[in-house]
Amino acid sequence: MTKNTIKIFVPCDAAALSVGANDIANEIKKIARKIGEHIQIIRNGSRGMLWLEPLVEVETKAGRIAYGPVQAGDIQSLFDADFLSGKPHELCLGLTEKIPYFAKQERLTFSRCGLIDPVSMADYALHGGLSGLRKALATTPENIIDIVTKSGLRGRGGAGFPTGIKWKTALEAVADQKYICANADEGDSGTFADRMLMEGDPFVLLEGMVIAGLATGATIGYIYIRSEYPHAINTMRRAVEFWRKSDLLGANILGSGKAFDIHVRRGAGAYICGEETSMLESLEGKRGQIKVKPPIPAIEGLFGKPTIINNVLSLASVPIILDKGAGFYQNYGQGRARGTQPFQLGGDIKHGGMVEKAFGVTLRELVEDFGGGTLSGKPIRSVQAGGPLGAYIPHSDFDVEMDYEKLAETGAMLGHGGIVVFNENVDMARQARFAMKFCEIESCGKCTPCRIGSVRGKETLDKIIAGEDVTANLELLEDICELMTEGSLCAMGGLTPMPVRSAIKHFGEDFKG
Amino acid sequence: MKANQIANVCAEYNNQPEALIEILHDVQHENGFLSNTALIDVANALNISRAEIHGVVSFYDDFRREPAIGPCIKICRAEACQAVGGEKTAAHAKNKKIETHDVYCLGNCALGPAVMIDDKLYGRVTPKKLDAIVKQRSAS
Ligand SMILES: Cc1cc2nc3c(=O)[nH]c(=O)nc-3n(C[C@H](O)[C@H](O)[C@H](O)COP(=O)(O)O)c2cc1C
Ligand code: SF4
Ligand code: FES
Numbered sequence: 001m002t003k004n005t006i007k008i009f010v011p012c013d014a015a016a017l018s019v020g021a022n023d024i025a026n027e028i029k030k031i032a033r034k035i036g037e038h039i040q041i042i043r044n045g046s047r048g049m050l051w052l053e054p055l056v057e058v059e060t061k062a063g064r065i066a067y068g069p070v071q072a073g074d075i076q077s078l079f080d081a082d083f084l085s086g087k088p089h090e091l092c093l094g095l096t097e098k099i100p101y102f103a104k105q106e107r108l109t110f111s112r113c114g115l116i117d118p119v120s121m122a123d124y125a126l127h128g129g130l131s132g133l134r135k136a137l138a139t140t141p142e143n144i145i146d147i148v149t150k151s152g153l154r155g156r157g158g159a160g161f162p163t164g165i166k167w168k169t170a171l172e173a174v175a176d177q178k179y180i181c182a183n184a185d186e187g188d189s190g191t192f193a194d195r196m197l198m199e200g201d202p203f204v205l206l207e208g209m210v211i212a213g214l215a216t217g218a219t220i221g222y223i224y225i226r227s228e229y230p231h232a233i234n235t236m237r238r239a240v241e242f243w244r245k246s247d248l249l250g251a252n253i254l255g256s257g258k259a260f261d262i263h264v265r266r267g268a269g270a271y272i273c274g275e276e277t278s279m280l281e282s283l284e285g286k287r288g289q290i291k292v293k294p295p296i297p298a299i300e301g302l303f304g305k306p307t308i309i310n311n312v313l314s315l316a317s318v319p320i321i322l323d324k325g326a327g328f329y330q331n332y333g334q335g336r337a338r339g340t341q342p343f344q345l346g347g348d349i350k351h352g353g354m355v356e357k358a359f360g361v362t363l364r365e366l367v368e369d370f371g372g373g374t375l376s377g378k379p380i381r382s383v384q385a386g387g388p389l390g391a392y393i394p395h396s397d398f399d400v401e402m403d404y405e406k407l408a409e410t411g412a413m414l415g416h417g418g419i420v421v422f423n424e425n426v427d428m429a430r431q432a433r434f435a436m437k438f439c440e441i442e443s444c445g446k447c448t449p450c451r452i453g454s455v456r457g458k459e460t461l462d463k464i465i466a467g468e469d470v471t472a473n474l475e476l477l478e479d480i481c482e483l484m485t486e487g488s489l490c491a492m493g494g495l496t497p498m499p500v501r502s503a504i505k506h507f508g509e510d511f512k513g
Numbered sequence: 514m515k516a517n518q519i520a521n522v523c524a525e526y527n528n529q530p531e532a533l534i535e536i537l538h539d540v541q542h543e544n545g546f547l548s549n550t551a552l553i554d555v556a557n558a559l560n561i562s563r564a565e566i567h568g569v570v571s572f573y574d575d576f577r578r579e580p581a582i583g584p585c586i587k588i589c590r591a592e593a594c595q596a597v598g599g600e601k602t603a604a605h606a607k608n609k610k611i612e613t614h615d616v617y618c619l620g621n622c623a624l625g626p627a628v629m630i631d632d633k634l635y636g637r638v639t640p641k642k643l644d645a646i647v648k649q650r651s652a653s
Contacts, residue, residue, distance in 0.1 A: 014634050015624055018634040019624060050623040050624055053624070189589075189591030189618035190591070190618070190622045191618075191622070192620040192621065227538070228587070228620065228629065230632040231632075231634075266535060266538055267534075267573075268537070268538065269575035271617060284530075285529075285531040285532060285533030288572060303531075346622030346625070347593040347597060347622065347625070352622070384592055431592070434595070438617065
């Protein structure tokens, strides 16, 4: 009697690979062959519990049983303990879906990530894939936009602009060609959700883009992915090829007579190319210099044509909204922040990873309950939320509810949902200096407040750190911050003062020289 | 890459100037860097000026004008990696005269310090681990 083939999941997510997932997959294969076990290894995306990577799962009758973090040296003992039947082992974490970190989440955008083989259409369709697209094909552009607007979805790239309103502008623009651009530049330090999604469930981004095309009349899409993400680039290219072959892209999508095609484009190591006008320049093969708005891209964008630019997560949230309805999505969240946000926990944190939760979860819950405090065991001193242009938040504000408006009230921002934890050893004057230095390095150079202000800001912080005329230099620094905030053309120069000022405000003791 | 090979790469993108960045990536991938002659060949194929192409090449950090000595080692200097000792790893590389490029986030912020060698990503890269990886890479 032949035994059934046992399914084993070993992630191909870049973060999992960075701690040895390929070695684990090879070692499992080797031992299984040696002892004559029939196994099938599926390279899934990550479940987002990154401190447990490489996380190996075995499919059993009871569900998927997780083991992690697995090192190559553990594998023989896993076989000895009969992990193929889901038996106990010191690395056994029980049913994956029951691990509290995972069980407490509200996975909408990431509902399939880590669960499925990323480029299997059978898996995708089995778990709700394409239902949103089918509904979109059966209705009008106006109705799609109405649903997206009512869902309350706002841009996940940082600015939080209502997605439906942007789409409506593009729909109403009259042109012979329109474009959809997925912003996968994900330049903010401390963020990796776009990458995880593209590697773990690339089809959902394609589905969202096709729906955006149907809604606005665009027939060509671009995915602009930063070059630091070779795995995501590779997966997205495979996904696009597969969709072309399956008539999900091309001249006649699912026999509807509607056309849409997608091209994958690489960035080349410029943070500023995440800003939408800069990204469009880059997509045209030019220097990524910022352009003055208006005209806004939805009216005059790529090659002068109406163009929707949306973050990966915004687009990838659309299929479930179309599938389950505006009300379903809108029921999550609070105030003007509806739906869920993939939060990314990084830095000195014990349980780093991706947590998708409805807006309104507090920073403390994310950092302490999910995150488990610091990895180093030292007390937390500060958290930087929202990437390199985001504020440093002190303990006293950890009970803030995470939504666009509540964060703004405390002088912080959500950005792309990155949360970076620092322990008590952090020197906030040095972090402020780094913010200025980062702006100096990444400024596109178009306007003076940013190009020169960042250099002066860094030099002034050097003096403060060296204890030179601290009071006068702090005043000067504040003037520079004011000038950058008020006078910069885009948010690169305009928001760099946010980490600087918040560091001074909440951690003034570090600025005494 | 010879002139005709570069012409072929450009032709794959229909000689569209908008594909310039893709083309430069492909040429650099083959040649290891972007030489003057390579840039002239690309400019000719796409029918753009040499000034334009230089403007683009100089804007983006990825493009190298000199041949690289060893593999391309990118080391993350951004906040999440700073928070877990990334600066120590960077300083160690410098002391050991390991040629590295500073980058700001590799999308591995929960498993920092992060390092990427060519297209391979590494996490939790302490100075000791950096030595081990570099040694292993030069052996293979
Ligand atoms: C300096 C700078 C960098 C940015 N980087 C990104 C990025 O990496 N990814 C992103 O989606 N949006 C980024 N944005 C925001 C985009 O300009 C744009 O608002 C966004 O892509 C719109 O999509 P959304 O409405 O879906 O958020 C950046 C903005 C600025 C000013
Ligand atoms: S603020 Fe900085 S990045 Fe933005 S346009 Fe001005 S110089 Fe360029
Ligand atoms: S901050 Fe270093 S990988 Fe993101």
